[in-house]
Amino acid sequence: MLYSTLTPAEKRRRFRERLAGDGLLRLPGAFNPLSARLIERKGFEGVYVSGAVVSADLGLPDIGLTTLTEVAQRAHQIARMTDLPTLVDADTGFGEPMNAARTVQTMEDAGVAGLHIEDQVNPKRCGHLDGKAVVDLDTALKRIRAAADGRRDPDLLIMARTDVRAVDGLAAAVDRAKALVDAGADAVFPEAMTGLDEFEAVARAVDVPVLANMTEFGKGRLHTADQLRDAGVRVVIYPVTLLRLAMGEAARGLDEISASGTQEALLTRMQHRSDLYDLIDYQGYSTFDSNVFDFTVER
Template identity: 75%
Template sequence: MLYSTVPAHEKRRLFRERLASGELLRFPGAFNPLSARLIERKGFEGVYISGAVLSADLGLPDIGLTTLTEVAARGQQIARMTDLPAIIDADTGFGEPMNVARTIQTLEDAGLAGTHIEDQVNPKRCGHLDGKAVVDEDTAIKRIRAAADARRDPNFLIMARTDIRAVEGMDAATDRAKALVDAGADAIFPEAMRTLEEFAAIRDAVDVPILANMTEFGKSELFSVDQLRSVGVNIVIWPVSLLRIAMGAASRALDTLIEDGHLTSRLGEMQHRADLYDLIDYEQYNHFDQDVFNFQIAR
């Protein structure tokens, strides 16, 4: 009932233990707190909170328009609703190195298990669009050093994302990954890898966990969990998938309303009220107030 009873520091500790085991951890992207609870119910290992989803939720493009306050608040709402660890996208850290430091402590306070800071130039672009620009290595290193120095819980995961592969190629990507690990990154997020061999090259270059981004309609092929595991990937995210599926279903439902004037033909596609109430533990609230839950849901 209400929120997760697992403290944030414990989620982080357990997450780091599982990450150290070498197993591949699956982190679907949650687009709201309820979807995070569903991800947990289905048996996944973690929840991812995408900057693209957070901006889209506000009706904005993913070009760095969201603020730290908005991101941290939504991250807290999602993270507190599940026992799973949640990793959140912090874009370029919301400013200069001192801003990056503040970002880390704010996200710690919000109950997140980790975050990634990228090496794009502000204003940033979606990682799978053309025309990206990355900062020089010294600037990228300063961001990660500021993040690592600022954290108070050593189990809070500092991940460095690099977008340099699309700009300067794979040799630059492996060099940048090594430099970011030396700067204090606990894990590497190599964005827009095109092949399994490119993921394997990053795996060979660094001795920290690496993340694969399996976003649809992007630069990367949509590899399976087994394929990614075979080249040593440790975390896989599907950042926008659930939002895309939900919005696609919503669009089709609205078309049906226009055409038929009702949604009777779509009932089989909907989450039943009983399933929703079960997911949000509606009945558990009865222990606090008999007037809150005092009825049965017929199937």
């Protein structure tokens, strides 16, 4: 009932423990708090909060228009709803290196288990679009150093994302990933890799967990969890999958209502009311309410 039974510190500790073990951690992107609860119920290992999804949810393109406050608020709403660790996309840190440090502390307060900061120029753009630009290495390293220095909970995961693969090639991405780890990154996110061999190259070059972004309609192929694990990847995100499924079905549903004048044909494709109530835990709230008010005042 209500929110997670675990403190943010405990979720961070458990996330670190899972990353230090074997296997691949799968983090679907939650587009709202209820979808985060569904992700947990379906047996996944974590929840991802995508900057692209937060932007789209506000009706905006993913070009750096969202603010730290908007992203942190949504991350907080999602993280508190699940016992799973939440990893959040913190874009470029929302400004200069000092802003990156403030971003880290704000996200700590939001209850997330980790965040990633990227090396694109500010404002950034979607990692799978053409025409990206990255900052110089010194600026990228300063962002990560500031983020690590700003951290108060040592278990908060600071992940460095690099977009240099699409700009200067794989060798540059490998070199930058190594430098970002030396600067204090606990994990690396090489964006827009084109194949398993590229993930393998990054994983061989660093001694920290590597994340793979399995976004649809992007630069690379959609590899299976087993393929990614065998390539040395430790975390995989599916950032926009649930939003795309939901919006696609919403569009088809509206078309059906417009064409037939009723939603009758859509009922079998909907989440049933009983399933929604179960996911929200109506019974738990009802029991709590009856226990609270099931008493008499002695006179």
